[in-house]
Amino acid sequence: MSITLKDIFNELPKYPKFQEGLRRAPKRELILTDDEIELALKNALRYIPSEWHETVMPEFLEELHEKGRIYGYRFRPKGRIYGKPIDDYKANTLEGKAFMVMIDNNLDFDVALYPYELVTYGETGQVCQNWMQYHLIKKYLEIMNDHQTLVILSGHPLGLYKSHKMSPRVILTNGLMVGLYDHAQGFQRASALGVANYGQMTAGGFMYIGPQGIVHGTYSTLLNAGRIKLGIKEEQNLQGVLFVSSGLGGMSGAQGKAMVIAGGVGIIAEVDESRIKTRLEQGWIDDVFENPKDAFSNAKKAQKEKTAKAIAYHGNIVDLLEYAVTQEVKIDLLSDQTSCHAVYDGGYCPQGLTFEERTQLLRSNHPLFIEKVNQSLMKHYHAIEALTQRGTYFFDYGNSFLKAIYDTGIKSICKNKENDLDGFIYPSYVEDIMGPVLFDYGYGPFRWVCLSGKDEDLDKTDHAAMACIDYERRFQDRDNYEWIKNAKKNALVVGTKARILYQDAKGRLKIALKFNEMVRNKEVGPIMLGRDHHDTGGTDSPFRETANIKDGSNVMADMATHVALGNASRGMSLVALHNGGGVGIGKAINGGYGMVLDGSKRVDEILSSAMLFDVMAGVSRRAWARNEHAIETAQLYNQSDDHSTITLPYIVNDTDLNHQIKKYKGGKK
Numbered sequence: 001m002s003i004t005l006k007d008i009f010n011e012l013p014k015y016p017k018f019q020e021g022l023r024r025a026p027k028r029e030l031i032l033t034d035d036e037i038e039l040a041l042k043n044a045l046r047y048i049p050s051e052w053h054e055t056v057m058p059e060f061l062e063e064l065h066e067k068g069r070i071y072g073y074r075f076r077p078k079g080r081i082y083g084k085p086i087d088d089y090k091a092n093t094l095e096g097k098a099f100m101v102m103i104d105n106n107l108d109f110d111v112a113l114y115p116y117e118l119v120t121y122g123e124t125g126q127v128c129q130n131w132m133q134y135h136l137i138k139k140y141l142e143i144m145n146d147h148q149t150l151v152i153l154s155g156h157p158l159g160l161y162k163s164h165k166m167s168p169r170v171i172l173t174n175g176l177m178v179g180l181y182d183h184a185q186g187f188q189r190a191s192a193l194g195v196a197n198y199g200q201m202t203a204g205g206f207m208y209i210g211p212q213g214i215v216h217g218t219y220s221t222l223l224n225a226g227r228i229k230l231g232i233k234e235e236q237n238l239q240g241v242l243f244v245s246s247g248l249g250g251m252s253g254a255q256g257k258a259m260v261i262a263g264g265v266g267i268i269a270e271v272d273e274s275r276i277k278t279r280l281e282q283g284w285i286d287d288v289f290e291n292p293k294d295a296f297s298n299a300k301k302a303q304k305e306k307t308a309k310a311i312a313y314h315g316n317i318v319d320l321l322e323y324a325v326t327q328e329v330k331i332d333l334l335s336d337q338t339s340c341h342a343v344y345d346g347g348y349c350p351q352g353l354t355f356e357e358r359t360q361l362l363r364s365n366h367p368l369f370i371e372k373v374n375q376s377l378m379k380h381y382h383a384i385e386a387l388t389q390r391g392t393y394f395f396d397y398g399n400s401f402l403k404a405i406y407d408t409g410i411k412s413i414c415k416n417k418e419n420d421l422d423g424f425i426y427p428s429y430v431e432d433i434m435g436p437v438l439f440d441y442g443y444g445p446f447r448w449v450c451l452s453g454k455d456e457d458l459d460k461t462d463h464a465a466m467a468c469i470d471y472e473r474r475f476q477d478r479d480n481y482e483w484i485k486n487a488k489k490n491a492l493v494v495g496t497k498a499r500i501l502y503q504d505a506k507g508r509l510k511i512a513l514k515f516n517e518m519v520r521n522k523e524v525g526p527i528m529l530g531r532d533h534h535d536t537g538g539t540d541s542p543f544r545e546t547a548n549i550k551d552g553s554n555v556m557a558d559m560a561t562h563v564a565l566g567n568a569s570r571g572m573s574l575v576a577l578h579n580g581g582g583v584g585i586g587k588a589i590n591g592g593y594g595m596v597l598d599g600s601k602r603v604d605e606i607l608s609s610a611m612l613f614d615v616m617a618g619v620s621r622r623a624w625a626r627n628e629h630a631i632e633t634a635q636l637y638n639q640s641d642d643h644s645t646i647t648l649p650y651i652v653n654d655t656d657l658n659h660q661i662k663k664y665k666g667g668k669k
């Protein structure tokens with residue numbers, strides 16, 4: 001039996017009307033030759049029954065030329081898509097229904113960045129490539145039984161295959177390119193041909209939970225940046241501290257809220273008014289200003305009064321920073337969260353263009369757009385230089401910003417003034433903060449979704465998770481405890497009833513087993529566990545997650561691959577592996593998982609090995625890279641776990657090493 005669109009539609013669906021006022025993806029770069037355009041069209045038509053080809057062909061051609069990609073708009077379901085309570089879905093397995101909730105949540109008008117183009121966040125992060133794939137995936141999820149696994153290649157459902165009850169129900173990959181073609185241009189071509197999807201992290205891995213997912217990480221980053229760089233004590237918050245950054249989009253939208261939770265003042269520049277509106281309506285931004293002067297004077301007032309405040313500056317970050325330079329405004333913490341992983345595809349708006357002009361130029365004159373982006377990045381860099389010389393702490397926020405500056409031709413951004421192999425003069429937030437303070441201990445973005453859709457389930461799980469935390473163990477545990485204690489009050493939920501809570505390996509397992517017990521006892525409905533990829537293990541990304549790996553293995557993608565394979569072999573419900581993540585094609589390999597809690601002993605068994613492996617594989621690799629806290633964590637683990645043994649490094653004395661090298665070189669002269 002083969003599944004086709006005929007199993008979903010009795011007749012060709014009517015071309016849908018697009019809802020006014022919703023953000024639409026800009027045109028993607030189209031670099032196909034005429035022959036390749038023919039191939040792209042043929043590829044997309046593989047999904048379409050032959051008798052509909054005549055009608056659909058001109059539409060697909062138009063989409064390819066006007067949007068740069070074929071999305072198959074005609075096949076988008078009418079109206080709003082959203083993650084409904086799990087009981088509203090029909091499928092043979094609980095997992096099948098659970099993934100439908102997650103997929104639909106990723107495409108919710110309130111959640112997704114460009115819902116019509118299946119983009120969830122991060123400018124280009126898609127659930128799958130087109131609406132035909134969406135329907136087939138959902139159909140497969142519906143008919144799948146618990147002895148089958150659905151295999152998805154860059155959004156394309158390859159098919160359902162026989163497996164067994166302890167196997168993953170879904171295994172998916174996104175954008176994994178052969179090395180020779182593993183670069184932006186190779187991907188652009190493959191993506192336009194309809195054979196590659198950019199999954200980002202949780203977009204193509206079906207695990208996005210709205211900007212809440214990133215608020216916790218941003219809160220921890222800012223709090224610890226204050227502690228490490230501004231000398232703020234562990235028990236204090238960021239009262240009176242000014243943080244400036246850009247971007248109020250999918251993930252960047254967390255910055256204002258995180259700063260308020262941390263007690264300080266944030267000014268976030270954003271060129272797109274619609275994104276400011278979203279964050280204002282959500283209550284994550286308190287005030288908006290149209291010029292830098294008003295934004296800074298309002299921030300200063302809040303700093304003096306020690307009030308927490310999130311301010312949006314409607315305009316370009318470069319204008320905001322140049323004002324701060326000329327007017328000598330003191331900025332304590334500075335970053336950037338424009339989508340520089342897709343810097344020439346619309347992710348970065350050049351200075352001098354409004355958001356609308358940027359969209360227009362992107363469409364009409366791409367070479368000129370690139371030139372303007374480069375000019376703007378150079379000015380951006382010089383403003384940062386001036387501010388850091390005056391004491392501002394700048395860090396890269398994992399958006400490939402420093403790499404984008406380097407790509408404009410600025411070599412002074414490199415530590416070795418030549419190339420990026422030794423990294424950049426400004427640290428990434430992982431290099432200085434998240435890596436040593438959290439990832440090396442195994443703390444990472446554990447999350448769950450109450451699939452019943454009930455608020456009361458989320459309240460119960462919040463309380464249960466809080467009770468699992470040992471408040472006295474480390475300051476990180478205290479921060480996490482405070483986070484979950486205030487999570488409800490902070491109104492973080494957008495979309496499904498989800499929660500994020502940074503935890504280490506054993507913390508995650510303890511909470512997971514507790515939740516599964518609650519499901520078993522019918523205290524709550526089924527739960528989906530997951531994480532994003534901004535984590536200890538699971539992601540190899542030298543400019544971000546693995547920026548504090550200093551043994552040269554930061555160029556390798558072995559760890560992410562092993563974590564995915566290990567999670568699959570231990571039976572996680574969904575296992576994902578992607579190329580690119582938040583930094584761009586060829587710059588990262590990252591994986592994620594989804595684990596459906598049904599209350600069974602089978603699930604307890606999977607959790608007890610997979611949850612630990614997922615985190616400890618990352619800690620082990622960090623320990624082998626000689627990261628101090630990872631070595632301590634691995635040593636403790638070796639003492640406490642009967643079934644695992646982590647290989648630990650001998651540490652050489654640097655003075656002895658240098659002495660021997662000098663002696664050797666001397667002897668050779």
Ligand SMILES: NC(=O)c1ccc[n+]([C@@H]2O[C@H](COP(=O)([O-])OP(=O)(O)OC[C@H]3O[C@@H](n4cnc5c(N)ncnc54)[C@H](O)[C@@H]3O)[C@@H](O)[C@H]2O)c1
Nearest residue numbers: 122123247249250251252270271316317339348349399582
């Ligand atoms: N927050 C994190 O911890 C984190 C983690 C991983 C990656 N990132 C990276 O951060 C970047 C942003 O992610 P996102 O999901 O928010 O993307 P997004 O595209 O949804 O948002 C970026 C925003 O920046 C705005 N912008 C672009 N250029 C601007 C300029 N010059 N001045 C002012 N505003 C400008 C855009 O209008 C957009 O709203 C991505 O590269 C992502 O991979 C962030």
